[in-house]
Every structure is written in C-alpha cells, then in structure tokens.
Amino acid sequence: MLEGTADAGLLVRLRAGEESAFAELLALHGGRLLATAKRLLRQDADAQDAVQEAFLSAFRALDGFDGRAGLGTWLHRIVVNACLLRIRKRDRHPEPTLDDLLPTYDSTGHYITRQASWADTPPEISQRAEVRRLVRETINELPEGARTALVLRDVEGLSTADVAAALGIESGAARVRIHRGRQLLKALLERKNLSGVLE
Amino acid sequence: MTDCDRPSADFPDDCVRARALLAKLAQGRGTPEDSAAAEAHIRVCAACTEVRRDAIVLTCAAIAAFLDDVITDRLPAAKRIVFESHLAICPDCVRYMIGFRSSVELTRGVAAAADPPPDMPAQLIQAILAARAAGEAGED
Ligand SMILES: [Zn+2]
Ligand SMILES: [Zn+2]
Secondary structure: OHHHHHHHHHHHHHHOOOHHHHHHHHHHHHHHHHHHHHHHHOOHHHHHHHHHHHHHHHHHHHHHOOOOOOHHHHHHHHHHHHHHHHHHHOOOOOOOOOHHHOOOEOOOOOEOOOOOOEOOOOHHHHHOHHHHHHHHHHHOOOOHHHHHHHHHHHHOOOOHHHHHHHHOOOHHHHHHHHHHHHHHHHHHHHHOOOOOOEO | OOOOOOOOOOOHHHHHHHHHHHHHHHOOOOOHHHHHHHHHHHHHOHHHHHHHHHHHHOOHHHHHHHHHHHHOOOOOHHHHHHHHHHHHHOHHHHHHHHHHHHHHHHHHHOOOOOOOOOOOOHHHHHHHHHHHHHHHHHHO
C-alpha cells in the first residue's frame, strides 16, 4: 500500500519531467535492477549498458504505464527484456550442452547409478555468503538456454508463464528448459561437493 | 492411470491410512512396521493395489518430471499419491527429490534479501540522466 502511494507521488513528478524525480527513481531501483542485469548478463559493462537502455526506454514509456504493477515490478520487466534482447544478439559461442550430467536410466526407466544423498538443507546454509557466491558461480556455468530460464524462474522469481512470455516461447518449452536447468545445476553442485549440503 | 484420489469404497478408512503410511515412507520417516501395515492393506485392497502397481510401473524418469510441480506444491492429488507410492519403494527417487529441492532452495537463496543490492554507480546515474536530458533536447 505504502509503496503504491509513494509510487503515485513519484509518478506525477516523473510525468511532469522533474529532474530530481528521475534521480530519485534511479537511486531507488537502480541497484536492485543492476543486480538482476548482472545475474542475466554475467558481465558488468554489459549489465550497466542494459540498465541504461532499460531506464531510457522506461522514461519514454512513462505515459503508457498504467500503474497496476507498481514501478519496481514494471522496471524489472523492462530490464529483463533489455537483457534478453542482448543475450539474443550476442554471438553464439559453441558451448557444452552438459547432457552427460543429466540422470541416466536403464531400459526399464530406473536410475542406473545410485543417486547422491543431500542433507536436508537447513535454510541457514543459503544465508552464508560463500555458499551464495558458489551457487552464483555454478549457475553461470550452465548452458545459455537453461541458465536464462532458471535465473528468471528461481532467482528473479518470475512465474513459468512469465518466463515463457519473456523468452517468447511456449509455456511447455519454458517448463522443459527450467527443469533441465534445475537438473543440471543440481548435478554441477554435486560435482563441487558443496560442503555441508552433501551428506 | 487410475483415479487414485478415490479410495476404495470397501474400506475407505483403511485406504486413507495406508496411503498416509506410504506418504510417510516416501519422506523417509516410516518404520518397518509402517511398511508392513501398508503392504498388508494393499494385499487385500484392489484400489490400493492398482495405485501401487502404477507406482511400480511409473519409471524414475517419469517421477523426475513431477518434481517441478512437487516443489511448488502444484502436483495434482491423484499424481501425488502415485508419486509418493513410487518414492516409498525407490530410495534413489527419494534422494533425487531431496537434492533437487535443496538445489532449487539454494538457487532461490541467491537473490535473498540478506545480500544488499549493489549500489548504483554514481557515474551510471549521471550517464542516464545526461542521456535523458539529451533526448529531451532532441525532441524539442
Ligand atoms: Zn485401499
Ligand atoms: Zn524411482
């Protein structure tokens, strides 16, 4: 509620073209959006460019903003789209598919190898800064398609339908990509033997 | 697949109890007595036998595909019973599920509020404000 009221005041000033309102908007949302751009684009310079691009296009679209979503959510969507556009335009480097990390099944559909035992992860472990850093690094090792889908769903918190819309694919295809990303990340984390997580 | 939501009309209470035991076993919390009690009922109950057969017929590969719905609690009840009965007989799927869920939790933790977002560099703020001002001037 409070956010909505604050948004409404800021929005009036933005639409009036008040310079200080733009500075305020950047200070208020810039850091968080830059973090999102860094997670999606991995490179600092790229992330800054995308955030700049996104803010400028948001400024141009202010009159069309209907206020239903809240400024923060609206800006997040614009930044995500700016990042995805950049990822699509990037030169595609051949990258390992990591398919060999996916689980393998025998002819009856059962696991061939014994699956790794994870400790039931206490929530505290993900609060540890070094664990978060390691998980972030490991996410960055995923192949692009799976990585983008997984970051949007599990880090940025988009619904599967919104992931599909952002990527311009069917929702079934988005589900497959998210699932694959989760399976690969689990296997990569196991390979690193994340201490305190594996039993 | 059968309609596993509907317990057998013959012994509805026993079915509910047996399936609760299967669910408990699936979470690794069941005792050998729980397992024996569930099996004793399944032997005499056609509906539960069918659920159990689906659980055995269902492959680990098929079970893995349920996991995205399991961790968000969106697996339809009918599928959940089959899922849990498979887990009751398949330790590998139990281990895989625990790892899958933990891994997703760790991923979600990456954006946790405990990490303050990085500051927006002053030079970036200035660049954006300058680009906006330049755009405005261009429009006039
Ligand atoms: Zn029964
Ligand atoms: Zn299994």
